[in-house]
Amino acid sequence: MRNFVLLLGVTAIALSPAALSAQSPVRFLDQREVAEAQRQHAEVIAEFGGAETGPRGAYVESVGRRVAAYSGVANSAAAFHFTTLNSAVENAFAVPGGYVYITRQLMTLMDDESQLAFALAHETGHIAANHAQARKTVASRNTILGVLGAVLGGVLGNSVFGDLISRGAQQAAQMRTLSFSRDQEYQADSLGTRYITLAGYDPAGGPGILAALTRASALQGRVQGRTNRQTPEWASTHPLSENRLQRALAEAQRTGRLGTGLRNRDQFLAQLQGITVDDDPAQGIIEGRSFTHPDLRIQFAVPPGYLMQNSTHAVTIQGSAGQAQFSGGRYGGSIENYIYQVFQQLTGGRQQLNIPPPQRTTINGFPAAFTTARANTSSGVVDVSVVAYQWDPNTVYHFIMLTRGGAGISPFVPMVDSLRRISPAEAAAIRPRVIDVVTVRPGDTAQSLASRMAYRDFQLDRFLTINGLAAGGRLAPGQKVKLIVYGARRS
Numbered sequence: 001m002r003n004f005v006l007l008l009g010v011t012a013i014a015l016s017p018a019a020l021s022a023q024s025p026v027r028f029l030d031q032r033e034v035a036e037a038q039r040q041h042a043e044v045i046a047e048f049g050g051a052e053t054g055p056r057g058a059y060v061e062s063v064g065r066r067v068a069a070y071s072g073v074a075n076s077a078a079a080f081h082f083t084t085l086n087s088a089v090e091n092a093f094a095v096p097g098g099y100v101y102i103t104r105q106l107m108t109l110m111d112d113e114s115q116l117a118f119a120l121a122h123e124t125g126h127i128a129a130n131h132a133q134a135r136k137t138v139a140s141r142n143t144i145l146g147v148l149g150a151v152l153g154g155v156l157g158n159s160v161f162g163d164l165i166s167r168g169a170q171q172a173a174q175m176r177t178l179s180f181s182r183d184q185e186y187q188a189d190s191l192g193t194r195y196i197t198l199a200g201y202d203p204a205g206g207p208g209i210l211a212a213l214t215r216a217s218a219l220q221g222r223v224q225g226r227t228n229r230q231t232p233e234w235a236s237t238h239p240l241s242e243n244r245l246q247r248a249l250a251e252a253q254r255t256g257r258l259g260t261g262l263r264n265r266d267q268f269l270a271q272l273q274g275i276t277v278d279d280d281p282a283q284g285i286i287e288g289r290s291f292t293h294p295d296l297r298i299q300f301a302v303p304p305g306y307l308m309q310n311s312t313h314a315v316t317i318q319g320s321a322g323q324a325q326f327s328g329g330r331y332g333g334s335i336e337n338y339i340y341q342v343f344q345q346l347t348g349g350r351q352q353l354n355i356p357p358p359q360r361t362t363i364n365g366f367p368a369a370f371t372t373a374r375a376n377t378s379s380g381v382v383d384v385s386v387v388a389y390q391w392d393p394n395t396v397y398h399f400i401m402l403t404r405g406g407a408g409i410s411p412f413v414p415m416v417d418s419l420r421r422i423s424p425a426e427a428a429a430i431r432p433r434v435i436d437v438v439t440v441r442p443g444d445t446a447q448s449l450a451s452r453m454a455y456r457d458f459q460l461d462r463f464l465t466i467n468g469l470a471a472g473g474r475l476a477p478g479q480k481v482k483l484i485v486y487g488a489r490r491s
Helices: 031-047 055-068 104-109 113-128 144-156 160-172 182-198 205-227 244-254 265-272 335-347 410-418 424-428 446-450 459-467
Strands: 081-085 092-095 099-103 137-140 176-179 285-287 290-293 298-301 307-310 315-319 322-330 359-363 366-377 380-392 395-404 433-439 480-486
Touching: 031 081, 031 092, 031 099, 055 081, 055 113, 055 182, 055 265, 081 104, 092 113, 099 104, 099 113, 104 205, 113 182, 113 205, 113 265, 182 205, 182 244, 205 244, 205 459, 265 433, 265 480, 285 307, 298 410, 315 410, 322 380, 322 410, 335 366, 335 380, 335 395, 395 410, 446 459, 459 480
Parallel strands: 081 099
Antiparallel strands: 092 099, 137 176, 285 290, 290 298, 307 315, 315 322, 322 395, 359 366, 366 380, 380 395, 433 480
């Protein structure tokens, strides 16, 4: 499950109407954690594509502050910070020290402000309950070393080579998200229900966003192979359980206020108008088997059956015959030295590999070089290959590929040969997908509205999913629904 975590465990905090009026004991945030969160904040924003700084960001901040006021944390208005990230992954997470992050993609699944309030309140609950002190695991960000370290560690198993790479990856990862136990997730969910109810919201926001995530997960399972998109590991820091929705609903019912309180649907939908869905072209887009970056004017295609994952700094590729990563940027030395530096980064400079001298070639008009190093591991021989392209005098891009010993680059030859520079016209034709909130008119049907969705497949399924509608249901004139259409590039 790739989405935002709202796991419900077995140690419930029952929320009776009487309990809602009780005050939480006041606690203060650990100032060391506050300082660390402040230092990491800019890195988190950069890693996840930037932050909303306009009216939408201010709106999320205001909702977050409203629910955090009931967290029991001293001076909550100054202690908590809520940031909307420009990420195409459906997730929200909290960093100890009072920083809460939510992605724009998760917001697109929501139907009203009470669901947004619950998502923010759940993460606030993790901080208020000091769950970081008992965290189970730490997930590193998608840095070059972080992703490839995980890839190599998984392929190479417990070998010395694999251990060194994984250790280097963990040390290099500066941003960390938390994975909590089932009981902690349930407690944060209970606290979230409490906070939003005390803040005047309909407690239906909790089961509402959980239902939306369930629908989105089911749809993702059906379309993943078609879109060739893989969900990053950090999005699964909060796994969902089968009974979470029923428990969340039961807890909302115990408040005695289900169906009452604020939902602010029109205000929320107004904030969603024009929000980017899926990839931001400024970070490159995955479309079928192709990755295209219109600003860099780069395009390549992965082999059939392979999945891609796009992050701020790299694209990772995974399939049955191997795994790879695409990255690069400014470089002023020789292409051969660049390849040696990639290997050094990959091993953290601690693992001695026999790296054959790179061979020169030309690919689609670009000077290129490649080589393959072989590693003997406890699970067998693994080939680690690097292909680098001299894009211009000051820019080099590269693929790192991991395959079974003896395979070398062969499983990825079509991908390696596909890298090309797209034309200005091709770059200009790439537009973002955005939310368009429309009012149902007489004669409109789910099918007719879905035909306007900016996708080649699963148009009706996508329309029903983002609007929480049942197949075969009727739409009422005057009803507001979300469409995903093509928008204009931001300057």
